[in-house]
Amino acid sequence: MIRVTRIAAGAVLVAAVSGCAADGPALSGTAAASGQLRVGLVEWRIIASSTALTAGVDHLTITNTGTTGHDLYISGPGVRAHTDLLPPGMSATLTVTTRPGSTLALTCEVPGHEQAGMRSTITVTG
Numbered sequence: 001m002i003r004v005t006r007i008a009a010g011a012v013l014v015a016a017v018s019g020c021a022a023d024g025p026a027l028s029g030t031a032a033a034s035g036q037l038r039v040g041l042v043e044w045r046i047i048a049s050s051t052a053l054t055a056g057v058d059h060l061t062i063t064n065t066g067t068t069g070h071d072l073y074i075s076g077p078g079v080r081a082h083t084d085l086l087p088p089g090m091s092a093t094l095t096v097t098t099r100p101g102s103t104l105a106l107t108c109e110v111p112g113h114e115q116a117g118m119r120s121t122i123t124v125t126g
C-alpha cells in the first residue's frame with residue numbers, strides 16, 4: 001500500500017500566502033539562515049534563482065508569474081513541503097531544513113503541469 005502524506009510531520013515547513021508583495025521582509029537573523037531561493041512558476045517551467053542551495057535552514061520565496069494557478073511541491077531527504085494553489089501574481093514562502101549532498105525535486109502538482117515541464121531539481125551543497 002502506498003501512503004501519501006502531503007504534509008509530513010517530520011518536515012519543517014512554514015507556508016504563508018501573501019498578496020502581491022515583491023520581496024518579503026528581511027530576515028531578522030535570529031535563525032541560522034543558510035540560504036534563500038526565489039522560485040518562479042510559469043507555464044510550463046519552474047525557474048529557480050539558483051540550481052544549488054546551502055544545507056541547513058533554507059527559505060524559498062515562490063511566485064506565480066504565470067497566467068493560471070500553480071503550486072510548488074518540494075521533496076527530498078527529510079524535506080516535504082508544498083504551497084497552496086497560488087493564483088497568478090501570488091507569492092508564498094516555504095522554510096525547509098535541507099541536508100548536504102541531497103537533491104531536492106521541485107514540481108507543480110496541478111494535474112498535468114509536471115508532465116508539461118513544471119519540474120526542476122536543486123542540489124544541496126554542504
Ligand SMILES: [Cu+2]
Pocket residue numbers: 041069070071108109110113114118
Ligand atoms: Cu502548475
